[in-house]
Amino acid sequence: MSLFGQTAAASSANTTGDISKDVALNAPPEDGISDLKFSPQSEHLAVASWDKKVRIYEINAQGGSEGKALFEHEQPVLSCCWSKDGTKVVGAGADKAARMMDLSSGNTTTAQQVAAHDAPIRCARFVDIPQQNTQMLVTGSWDKTIKYWDLRQANPVASVNCQERVYSLDVVNTLLVVATADRYINVVNLNDPAKFYKTIQSPLKWQTRVVTCFNDGSGFAVGSVEGRCAIQYVEDKDSSANFSFKCHRAQQTGVGNSNNTNVFSVNAISFHPQHGTFSTAGSDGTFHFWDKDAKHRLKGYPEVGGPITATDFSRQGNIFAYSVSYDWSKGYSANTPQLANKVMLHAVTGDECKPRPKTGGRK
Structure with a gap:
């Protein structure tokens, strides 16, 4: 039994969500989708793909x-992100570059290189550094570094060595979290961006x-x-609220498999911008909405036709976008031309x- 009372494999009528009205994005990428991000200022969606392209779509009220x-x-492009004012889109990828x-310039076909590493760049995000008068870009690479870039300069403002290859990073306010191979997680306070505030396994x-x-x-x-x-x-003072739970698991069926999972x-976790609840999505092709404070699963959704590789909520939280494409979880041999490759838009309702x-004093 998980801390949420049931694993994501369990379901009941009131917790099973509906994907029948989800709308496919027109003209999706031609290869696997690695990342997608909504603009913080408008109804636009950036999508990064293994077909070496970053595409920007406009989404209307009807989906x-x-x-x-x-x-x-x-x-291949491995990451994409938006500037806070919604005028700039950055892609980062296997060519060791961020572009x-x-x-706002009216240009819709070319991008300038703004960052470089010695190995593929896995992640890129815009950050606000206190006491700096411009938004910067932070990039995390398989060369085991994160670098900060003032987009008006050719060289990085700072470079920080990590223990291993950077697999994921995210930023909110002055919190930057960098996850690497070998299960290291580095926490950075952007008031002091050139060093790790805390490192945990x-x-x-x-x-x-x-x-x-x-x-x-x-x-x-x-x-x-x-x-x-x-x-x-x-912070250590909040450590009593730390917990983990099982999700994206399924009981095997058939004779003799009753105890096998x-x-x-x-693959993806996204927080709702208004409610603070969050989604998980995985290789099993399902996504789920959770309330971390109540330790409760809000909704679980049926399998969507392939692994889910990336997710994001729109700025108002009324659209949940998820990409369906191969995630390499079963190796090279399982990648076939028949696999789905699409981005779906789910209207968040009710x-x-x-x-x-x-209730009852429970947090």
Whole structure:
């Protein structure tokens, strides 16, 4: 029994969500989808792909979509992000470069290189550094470093060595969390960005796939390859609220399999911008909405036709986007042309993502 009272494999009528009205994005990427991010200022969605492109779509109120801009890398793109003002989109990838398109310039086809590493760049995010008068870019690479970039300069402002290859990073306010191979998680206070405020081993026993910060910057969620998610607070005084739970697991069926469980990777975690609840999505092709404070699963959704590789909520939280494409969890041999490759838009309605009412003094 998990701390949420039931694993993601369990379901009942009131916790099973509906994906029948989810709308597919028009003209999706031609290869695996590695990342997607909504603009913080408008109804636009950036999508990064193994086809070496970052695409920007406009989403209308009915869920319709139209491609508005596109730029290319020399190798697969592994990450994308938006500037706070919604005018700039950055892609980062296997060509060891980060490239930026300035949409305010009217340019919709080319991007300038703004960052470089000695190995593929796995993650890129815009950050606000206190006492700095400009938003910066932070990049995390398989060269075992994170670098900060003032986009007006050719060289990084600072470079910080990590223990291992960077697999995931996220930022909210002054909290930057960097997850690497060998289960290291580095916490950075952006008031002092050139050093680690704290380093821990992941509370999960197997490889980290994703870290995502809470909306208030007090902590973060960790997802791993063993179908588990951990809720972790930064400060020791809040450590009693740390916990982990099982998700993205399914009982095997058939004679003799009753005690066996299939375990799937947790590939993506996203927090709802208003409610602070969060989603998990995985290699099993399902996504779920959770309330971390009530330790409760809000909704679980049916399998969508392939692994889910990336997710994000729109700025108002009324749209949940998820990409369906191969995630390499079963190796090279399982990658076939028949696999789905699409981005779906799910309208968030009713109480799908609303926290549970607080009862009986339970937090």
